[in-house]
Amino acid sequence: MTTDDLLSILLDTLLPGDEALWPAAGQHGLAQKTRDMAALAPGGLEALETVLKALPSTLPDESRDIREQTLREIEAAEPDAFDKVVTAAYNAYYTDPDIRDVIATLTGYENRPPQPRGYDLPAFDESLLDQVKARGPIWRPVPDE
Amino acid sequence: MNGTADIVIVGGGAGGLAFAWAVAGPEVKVVLLERGEAVDQRRSPSLEPDWELALQTTFNANPNLRAGSSDHPVDDRDTPIKPAYYNALGGSTIRWGAHFPRFRPSDFRTRSLDGVGQDWPLSYGELEPWYDINDRMMGVAGLAGDPANPPRAPRPCPPLPLCPATEQLAEGFEKLGWHWWPSDAAILTEGRDGRAACNNCGPCGLGCPRHARASADIAYADAARAKGVDVRTRTTVTGIDFNSDGTRVQALTYLDSDGKVGRLNCENVIIAGNGLGTARLLLAEPRYRHELLGRGLMLHPTAIVTGFFRKQYKSYRGAFAASLISQEFYETDTPRGFKRGFQMQALRGQGPLTTAQGGYGTRLPWGGDHTTAFEESFGRTISLTVTCDDLPEDENRIEIDPARKDRWDMPVPKMIYRLGENTKAMRRFGIERASEALSAAGAWKIAVTKLSRTAGFHLMGTARMGRDDRASLVDRDGRVHGIENLTLADSSVFASAAAVNPTPTLQAIALRAAHAMRIRLGLSGVAAR
Numbered sequence: 001m002t003t004d005d006l007l008s009i010l011l012d013t014l015l016p017g018d019e020a021l022w023p024a025a026g027q028h029g030l031a032q033k034t035r036d037m038a039a040l041a042p043g044g045l046e047a048l049e050t051v052l053k054a055l056p057s058t059l060p061d062e063s064r065d066i067r068e069q070t071l072r073e074i075e076a077a078e079p080d081a082f083d084k085v086v087t088a089a090y091n092a093y094y095t096d097p098d099i100r101d102v103i104a105t106l107t108g109y110e111n112r113p114p115q116p117r118g119y120d121l122p123a124f125d126e127s128l129l130d131q132v133k134a135r136g137p138i139w140r141p142v143p144d145e
Numbered sequence: 146m147n148g149t150a151d152i153v154i155v156g157g158g159a160g161g162l163a164f165a166w167a168v169a170g171p172e173v174k175v176v177l178l179e180r181g182e183a184v185d186q187r188r189s190p191s192l193e194p195d196w197e198l199a200l201q202t203t204f205n206a207n208p209n210l211r212a213g214s215s216d217h218p219v220d221d222r223d224t225p226i227k228p229a230y231y232n233a234l235g236g237s238t239i240r241w242g243a244h245f246p247r248f249r250p251s252d253f254r255t256r257s258l259d260g261v262g263q264d265w266p267l268s269y270g271e272l273e274p275w276y277d278i279n280d281r282m283m284g285v286a287g288l289a290g291d292p293a294n295p296p297r298a299p300r301p302c303p304p305l306p307l308c309p310a311t312e313q314l315a316e317g318f319e320k321l322g323w324h325w326w327p328s329d330a331a332i333l334t335e336g337r338d339g340r341a342a343c344n345n346c347g348p349c350g351l352g353c354p355r356h357a358r359a360s361a362d363i364a365y366a367d368a369a370r371a372k373g374v375d376v377r378t379r380t381t382v383t384g385i386d387f388n389s390d391g392t393r394v395q396a397l398t399y400l401d402s403d404g405k406v407g408r409l410n411c412e413n414v415i416i417a418g419n420g421l422g423t424a425r426l427l428l429a430e431p432r433y434r435h436e437l438l439g440r441g442l443m444l445h446p447t448a449i450v451t452g453f454f455r456k457q458y459k460s461y462r463g464a465f466a467a468s469l470i471s472q473e474f475y476e477t478d479t480p481r482g483f484k485r486g487f488q489m490q491a492l493r494g495q496g497p498l499t500t501a502q503g504g505y506g507t508r509l510p511w512g513g514d515h516t517t518a519f520e521e522s523f524g525r526t527i528s529l530t531v532t533c534d535d536l537p538e539d540e541n542r543i544e545i546d547p548a549r550k551d552r553w554d555m556p557v558p559k560m561i562y563r564l565g566e567n568t569k570a571m572r573r574f575g576i577e578r579a580s581e582a583l584s585a586a587g588a589w590k591i592a593v594t595k596l597s598r599t600a601g602f603h604l605m606g607t608a609r610m611g612r613d614d615r616a617s618l619v620d621r622d623g624r625v626h627g628i629e630n631l632t633l634a635d636s637s638v639f640a641s642a643a644a645v646n647p648t649p650t651l652q653a654i655a656l657r658a659a660h661a662m663r664i665r666l667g668l669s670g671v672a673a674r
Contacts, residue, residue, distance in 0.1 A: 117346075
């Protein structure tokens, strides 16, 4: 088993997806991208190596529940390193165009950068403030003003 | 390399650029030195597919994590609230949300009114005309008539829109009979001067390619250059040379963009490096000493309360930090168990990645529950900050570590801060009220971040203003007591923190200080030109 295979199992445990639209991160081929994302943070690659080294060789043969329990134990033992790995995994997953397509399908999200198109919103309706205005001033006058 | 100038300004952020524009004129040679680079916001990461990653890297608010070419380290081990500022022309307004509230009159009189903190030697009324000038320069959207504040001039632009989620939140405030009002924001809702109107994209903190969101560079840098100011970026001031008795600054030393040492002889020096940078520069200078220098650091401890809604609101649409505020609990009401008060400010939802990483709160869980948690959160949340007034306490401070130097050979600053008991009581009360408001708006779940550890944006009060030269460092014009030609023009001079963002107030102070300097120099005043 290669290191990337092990990383894929780690990713599938962190982000297992579901049986409908969400793919599991490892099966979706995000191992290398996760490495790239880990490199963005100071100490990120070292953290990834720390977590990978902590994974038992039997992990691929374990059930999903056991894999998850194993990772929780590593998280407790190496919280800083594990935190960086989760950050990298989420970065890889949520910048993947296919994952963004899933989000678009589920929520109506516009799978595009915020700019240059932005979003349309209706202008502010001042009548919403009628009751606030009716209640009158609440600021505190100062004697020497 | 040696040079001379009549007026040298250290720091090209919100205060420094405002001061530069206001003090400039054909009669004076003005030089502004900024350690950071100019940022081309027309090429904002918000135009790129991976835009959210920039919030963790090049636009990370924490200089220790961003670690850019202009950033120096900050020792933040002794503060639960980590530093958040940006080194560039425009300063932290490159990275901000452009929420633009003013202090209230009572914020300038906390000692007289409530027996806490310090009174300012200035009043709201004295600053009001400078607030107004600054609003026009920055380009402010909002709505006059807020009953939680004194009457003010019509806003230059109409308010930013609410969105379906913030309208729902407004309904919650209405049910409770509590104050709310659309935010004043330094964001244009109508185009002008080459700047387009806001198109509600959301992540203002990545810079605005439309220049709708103001930053100090957009609002003031070109205007200052047009009046003759020599703006030098990537120029880091490393020392202040005093005369023999320490009563006058003679020159500044600096490293230029090529790393060469320079010396600038000057008649007047203005430091505008925020509550951390200004204190560091002065603490590093052995010829200047004041027992309060660096002390009284105020940070606006902030809790964030997030409401989850069943409806998919697409709550990431719209300026993330500028929709509506509530100042229902702003003033002192002693039975609450604390002095002064807090503001609640709505924060919109965030993009997919930032939502997963926890946004304003806790990262979504990994494992089998992850997708459910994401679907419950994305586009379905609105948050309220509980932005607490912060009393100036001497033990909260900036120090320097003479043994640890950065790559400019400057001592590394250290933030030392802990929450006071008044703040803790205020925060508890505020979290309860914010939760109440979100529940009234229909939230089915509430999540509380008791203290936003990333929210060290507002670095105030380390060189406070006052009348007594033993109890303060600068006078009402920002002039350092006992040094005839040194002025501070940033949030370091704040005598109180208020419960709102400091930028409009620090810019108003800078404009007023520049006006006072012009009058002292026998020149026409700012407002008269």
